Amino acid sequence: MKPAPFAYESPATLDEVLNLIAEHGDEAKLLAGGQSLIPVMNFRLAQPSMLIDLNGTNGLDHLELTADGSLEIGCMVRQSTLEKSDLIKKHAPLIHMTMPWVAHSQIRNRGTIGGSIVHADPAGELPVLMVALQATFELQKVGHTRQVVAEDFYIDLFETALTDNEILTKIIIPPQSDRTGYAFHEVARRHGDYAMAGVAAVVSVDQSGICTDARLVYLNVGPKPMLAKSAANMLIGQMITMELIEQTAEFAAENEIEPTSDIHASADYRRHLAKVLGKRALTEAVENI
Amino acid sequence: MEKIEITTTINGNQVTKSVEPRLLLTDFIRHDLRLTGTHVGCEHGVCGACTILLNGAPVRACLMLAVQANGQSIETVESLGTPDNMHPLQTAFHEAHALQCGYCTPGILMTLKPWVEENPNPTESEIREALSGNLCRCTGYQHIVDAVKSLSS
Numbered sequence: 001m002k003p004a005p006f007a008y009e010s011p012a013t014l015d016e017v018l019n020l021i022a023e024h025g026d027e028a029k030l031l032a033g034g035q036s037l038i039p040v041m042n043f044r045l046a047q048p049s050m051l052i053d054l055n056g057t058n059g060l061d062h063l064e065l066t067a068d069g070s071l072e073i074g075c076m077v078r079q080s081t082l083e084k085s086d087l088i089k090k091h092a093p094l095i096h097m098t099m100p101w102v103a104h105s106q107i108r109n110r111g112t113i114g115g116s117i118v119h120a121d122p123a124g125e126l127p128v129l130m131v132a133l134q135a136t137f138e139l140q141k142v143g144h145t146r147q148v149v150a151e152d153f154y155i156d157l158f159e160t161a162l163t164d165n166e167i168l169t170k171i172i173i174p175p176q177s178d179r180t181g182y183a184f185h186e187v188a189r190r191h192g193d194y195a196m197a198g199v200a201a202v203v204s205v206d207q208s209g210i211c212t213d214a215r216l217v218y219l220n221v222g223p224k225p226m227l228a229k230s231a232a233n234m235l236i237g238q239m240i241t242m243e244l245i246e247q248t249a250e251f252a253a254e255n256e257i258e259p260t261s262d263i264h265a266s267a268d269y270r271r272h273l274a275k276v277l278g279k280r281a282l283t284e285a286v287e288n289i
Numbered sequence: 290m291e292k293i294e295i296t297t298t299i300n301g302n303q304v305t306k307s308v309e310p311r312l313l314l315t316d317f318i319r320h321d322l323r324l325t326g327t328h329v330g331c332e333h334g335v336c337g338a339c340t341i342l343l344n345g346a347p348v349r350a351c352l353m354l355a356v357q358a359n360g361q362s363i364e365t366v367e368s369l370g371t372p373d374n375m376h377p378l379q380t381a382f383h384e385a386h387a388l389q390c391g392y393c394t395p396g397i398l399m400t401l402k403p404w405v406e407e408n409p410n411p412t413e414s415e416i417r418e419a420l421s422g423n424l425c426r427c428t429g430y431q432h433i434v435d436a437v438k439s440l441s442s
Contacts, residue, residue, distance in 0.1 A: 008310030039333035104422025
């Protein structure tokens with residue numbers, strides 16, 4: 001198996017990248033970690049005429065806390081860097097606890113946060129985390145920069161708000177309130193494989209223990225990260241009990257996901273997993289506050 | 290397509306070659322450098338047979354282009370030991386019967402080399418998680434786990 005021939009560019013600056021994608025449009029593909037793009041090129045399911053390799057581009061792999069408490073993450077930050085970063089552990093514990101679930105260590109050593117986000121695989125963990133943490137993405141093209149929140153970025157199966165001449169340069173994770181708990185659960189046949197279903201839960205409470213915010217986002221039970229808004233609203237303004245968690249998880253699994261059947265799992269089984277994992281994740285998130 | 294000249298360090302030796310952009314790192318290592326210890330299994334990142342060390346970290350060589358190795362340092366299984374002077378990992382695999390056909394072994398050894406240094410006293414479940422990115426169709430994994438355990442200090 002060999003990729004079809006392509007021209008190769010390894011630009012040193014973001015400006016050069018922007019000019020190249022402006023010139024070549026959808027005939028060129030950006031190469032980040034390559035852990036999804038190279039396999040489809042090896043199978044010749046993708047045959048771009050040009051690869052623009054971002055691995056040698058300066059300034060795309062920063063990871064820092066800004067003055068307002070947000071985390072800024074460059075698109076080329078490796079998944080293994082996220083996994084081991086103390087800054088991530090402290091300020092985005094949901095990312096820290098989920099990274100071991102993202103593929104295998106050898107893949108995480110190459111795979112990048114930006115690559116996973118724009119690849120928009122409905123089974124991917126990072127898109128789900130971004131929606132759960134209300135991340136903002138900075139998208140750039142020649143002469144123009146715009147920001148899109150994660151929730152609006154994902155449109156449909158492998159479809160995002162990114163246009164052909166844009167690149168995701170930066171991910172901004174807003175500061176989370178102090179009394180917030182997080183949890184992530186997924187079920188895969190083998191650790192590191194694509195999960196049959198999974199869910200991230202974020203729950204915030206006030207001083208008296210009343211829920212002030214909740215986010216429940218599912219993976220691989222719909223065409224994109226599935227945000228269960230109505231279910232989460234059932235928690236807001238309430239004292240969280242086991243009974244309420246059960247009702248919430250059940251409502252989300254019945255009404256706010258769109259699982260399909262494939263060789264890995266039936267739609268019914270995925271819905272069952274969503275129900276069980278939703279309950280487990282909400283319970284753990286509340287315990288972690 | 291026009292060839293690109295790259296210089297890379299393989300097992301401590303610097304080499305300069307001209308390669309097509311589409312040449313995978315696995316094929317560069319095996320065909321251009323004649324280092325056939327690195328095996329090619331699925332060629333899409335699932336089996337782990339082609340695992341090598343890139344600047345000390347295990348990666349799939351089938352999911353990298355040879356041009357991306359320019360200026361980088363690569364270690365393959367040939368860097369571990371020789372039949373007369375095996376690496377402790379290789380000795381442990383030999384003694385625990387941790388291989389049958391041996392096809393997956395180079396990838397597993399290269400995955401484990403940095404891992405056993407960072408995890409001198411792993412539990413069995415940690416060992417199994419560390420091995421999760423490498424498929425073996427002969428051993429049932431138990432003897433591989435035993436080999437890693439035997440290295441515990």
